[in-house]
Structures are given as C-alpha cells and as structure tokens.
Amino acid sequence: MKYVTFYFHRELREYFGLDYPLEYVLQRRASIKDIIEALGVPHTEVGEILTDEGEAGFDHIPCPGEKILVRPVEAPVDVKSPTRLRPESWPETRFIADVNVGKLAMLLRMLGQDTLWSNSYQDRDVAFLAAQERRIVLSRDRGLLKRKEIMHGRLVRASNPDDQLREVARIYGLDIFCRFSRCLRCNQVLEPATKSEIIHRLKPRTRKYFDYFEICPGCERIYWRGSHWEKMCSRIH
Ligand SMILES: [Zn+2]
Structure with missing residues (x-):
C-alpha cells in the first residue's frame, strides 16, 4: 500500500470539505506541508501534526502506511510562543x-x-x-x-x-476596545497636536468645540473626538 491515512480535525475537515479518514496515495516524495496544501489546506491553518512517532514538522516526509493527525491552529494564538511547526518567536502581534x-x-x-x-x-x-x-x-x-x-x-x-x-x-486574543491610536488611512501611530499649529486647517465648528487633537505623522490627517469618533466607538462596542 502506497498511501498514508490522514485524520483531519473536525474544524479543518468541515471547512475544507475533507473525508475522514482520508487516504492519500503517495505518488512522489513530498513533504507533509506540500501534501496538506495539495489537499486544499494552507499551512497557516495547521497548528499541530501528529504521526505514529509523535509531533512532526512541516518538512516531515510521510512513509506508506503512516497515520497522520492534523490539528488546526488553536485560539488564542501567541506569536511569541514557539511551537514545533513555528519555532521562531515573534516580538509582537502585528x-x-x-x-x-x-x-x-x-x-x-x-x-x-x-x-x-x-x-x-x-x-x-x-x-x-x-x-x-x-x-x-x-x-x-x-x-x-x-x-x-x-x-x-x-x-x-x-x-x-x-x-x-x-x-x-x-x-x-485581541481586546475589542476602541483606542484610536493609529491613523485609519496609513496605520502610523498618532501624535498629539497643538491646536494653535493646526487651527488653520479646522472647520469653524471643530475649531469652536474641540481642543484636543492628534495628527498622523505620515499623511498629516488630523483626528479629534467628534461625532464620527463616537459612531466608530459604538460600532466597535
Ligand atoms: Zn496617516
């Protein structure tokens, strides 16, 4: 027998429409990553691969007769914590x-x-x-x-x-909380702006009712906590 048997976790099976168990005929020497992706599942969706010999990496080459369990990435993902499939620790979630x-x-x-x-x-x-x-x-x-x-x-x-x-x-594992610390247009972190420096760019009503402003150092868009801000916050909430 020149096939391996896959046992995809229910979440992956249902979303990607895979059989359980799934028998895959080995036609050539291929890594487990290539085989899983040939079945339609991007490697980014896979959280753990278990073979008869234990946890495997993406470079594992399956042998005929092997049984392989594939589990999805599980919430909450912490990019700082290395795993067998993703051994590199990242400094932050971006x-x-x-x-x-x-x-x-x-x-x-x-x-x-x-x-x-x-x-x-x-x-x-x-x-x-x-x-x-x-x-x-x-x-x-x-x-x-x-x-x-x-x-x-x-x-x-x-x-x-x-x-x-x-x-x-x-x-x-993100907090759903309105921060408005970044420019919505270009992603840069906003900086406080002095009203006197930007007053010439404000409409009369904004000039009259608001005193605290922030500016994007990238595109120079000005932000203040007006009705548009309240609308966005209530959407987030
Ligand atoms: Zn900007």
Missing part, C-alpha cells in the same frame, strides 16, 4: 491584511492594532512584507496563504467585516 479584507484592516486600526493594508498590494508584496516585518497575514485567498514566506496567517471565514473582526480578535 498584521498585514490582503486587499480582500480592507474593511477589517480599518477596524483593526481602530483597536490600535498595527495593520498594514494597501489596495495596491500584490500577493508577492503581502508575502514579502509578512516575512520582512514578521506580520500575521489576514486573507480570504487560500493561494496567498500557501506561500512559503508566510509563517502566521488566517484564512478569514466570515464575509461581513464586523464578524471578521470578531473572528480575528478571538483567534489572536
């Missing part, structure tokens, strides 16, 4: 969002989460920045998450941005 989850990126910025996003990103840009800056990739695109440069990522299940935020917050 994100990069694919073009298909732009509204989710804005919501994460409202929480103060460092989240890169641009509507001009190509897959290769996302993968490059994720590796370069050690960022978790958020995407609805399975193909992107199969890229080898990406270590941490989430195939976002929900289609509605508010539900996506709930999903990502649960997986990465």
Whole structure:
C-alpha cells in the first residue's frame, strides 16, 4: 500500500470539505506541508501534526502506511510562543491584511492594532512584507496563504467585516476596545497636536468645540473626538 491515512480535525475537515479518514496515495516524495496544501489546506491553518512517532514538522516526509493527525491552529494564538511547526518567536502581534479584507484592516486600526493594508498590494508584496516585518497575514485567498514566506496567517471565514473582526480578535486574543491610536488611512501611530499649529486647517465648528487633537505623522490627517469618533466607538462596542 502506497498511501498514508490522514485524520483531519473536525474544524479543518468541515471547512475544507475533507473525508475522514482520508487516504492519500503517495505518488512522489513530498513533504507533509506540500501534501496538506495539495489537499486544499494552507499551512497557516495547521497548528499541530501528529504521526505514529509523535509531533512532526512541516518538512516531515510521510512513509506508506503512516497515520497522520492534523490539528488546526488553536485560539488564542501567541506569536511569541514557539511551537514545533513555528519555532521562531515573534516580538509582537502585528498584521498585514490582503486587499480582500480592507474593511477589517480599518477596524483593526481602530483597536490600535498595527495593520498594514494597501489596495495596491500584490500577493508577492503581502508575502514579502509578512516575512520582512514578521506580520500575521489576514486573507480570504487560500493561494496567498500557501506561500512559503508566510509563517502566521488566517484564512478569514466570515464575509461581513464586523464578524471578521470578531473572528480575528478571538483567534489572536485581541481586546475589542476602541483606542484610536493609529491613523485609519496609513496605520502610523498618532501624535498629539497643538491646536494653535493646526487651527488653520479646522472647520469653524471643530475649531469652536474641540481642543484636543492628534495628527498622523505620515499623511498629516488630523483626528479629534467628534461625532464620527463616537459612531466608530459604538460600532466597535
Ligand atoms: Zn496617516
């Protein structure tokens, strides 16, 4: 017999439509990572691989007759804690969002989460920045998450941005709390601005009713806690 038997955890099985157990015919020498991805599951979704010999890494080469248990990434993911599949410890939780989850990126910025996003990103840009800056990739695109440069990522299940935020917050253990410490347009950390220095850029009503302002050092957009701010906070709540 030239096949291995996979036992995918229910969560993966249901989402990716896999049989249980699943018999996979070995046609060539391939790593477990390549086989799992050929079955449609991006490596970023896998939290643990157990073989007859114990925990395995992504480079494990399955032998005929082997039985393999595949478990999903479990919440809350802590990128600082190394695992067998992801032995590198990252300094902090940071994100990069694919073009298909732009509204989710804005919501994460409202929480103060460092989240890169641009509507001009190509897959290769996302993968490059994720590796370069050690960022978790958020995407609805399975193909992107199969890229080898990406270590941490989430195939976002929900289609509605508010539900996506709930999903990502649960997986990465984020506090859902409005911080407004980052520019919603460019992700930079806001800095306090002196009213007298920016007063010429304010509309008369804003000038009259508000005294505390922040400015983005990147795009120079001015932020204050007006009705738009209250609306965003109530959405987050
Ligand atoms: Zn900005």
